[in-house]
Amino acid sequence: MSPTDHVSAVLAGAAARQDQLLPALHAIQDQLGFVPPDALPAIAAAFNLSRAEVHGVITFYHYFRTTPPARHVVQICRAESCQSMGGDALLAHAEAALGCKLHAHSADGQFALAPVFCLGQCAVSPAIMVNDAVHARVTPGRFDTLIAKAREAA
Numbered sequence: 001m002s003p004t005d006h007v008s009a010v011l012a013g014a015a016a017r018q019d020q021l022l023p024a025l026h027a028i029q030d031q032l033g034f035v036p037p038d039a040l041p042a043i044a045a046a047f048n049l050s051r052a053e054v055h056g057v058i059t060f061y062h063y064f065r066t067t068p069p070a071r072h073v074v075q076i077c078r079a080e081s082c083q084s085m086g087g088d089a090l091l092a093h094a095e096a097a098l099g100c101k102l103h104a105h106s107a108d109g110q111f112a113l114a115p116v117f118c119l120g121q122c123a124v125s126p127a128i129m130v131n132d133a134v135h136a137r138v139t140p141g142r143f144d145t146l147i148a149k150a151r152e153a154a
């Protein structure tokens with residue numbers, strides 16, 4: 001089923017009431033991983049809204065993505081304990097290694113780099129999370145190893 005078909009199926013099953021816009025956007029993102037920008041006209045028409053109104057809703061809620069998600073999410077703890085234990089240097093290394101800043105995707109689109117505020121590993125800072133796994137006492141070298149393993153697992 002193509003992304004357009006997924007969107008069409010969600011819209012066909014939704015009541016044409018404006019209060020059903022958010023559930024429909026959630027359903028689309030649940031199925032596709034993001035809300036395709038080219039689906040905006042169909043979504044707007046289904047709920048009798050303007051494209052600008054739908055765009056406004058999508059961009060208001062940070063939860064919604066308009067680009068496909070990265071295959072791996074790397075979260076770097078930015079809270080106090082981790083910062084005091086080399087978190088800034090680790091972040092700088094991560095940005096250089098992935099070739100992107102926080103809140104962005106690596107150049108190859110494989111990794112999303114995001115901040116997180118405390119992973120409950122303060123005693124063994126600095127901590128990061130790669131997908132669903134938490135890692136403590138992360139050095140730049142260990143970071144590179146974790147990224148390489150994630151690439152291999154993909």
Ligand code: FES
Nearest residue numbers: 077079082119121
């Ligand atoms: S401050 Fe980083 S894990 Fe708690």
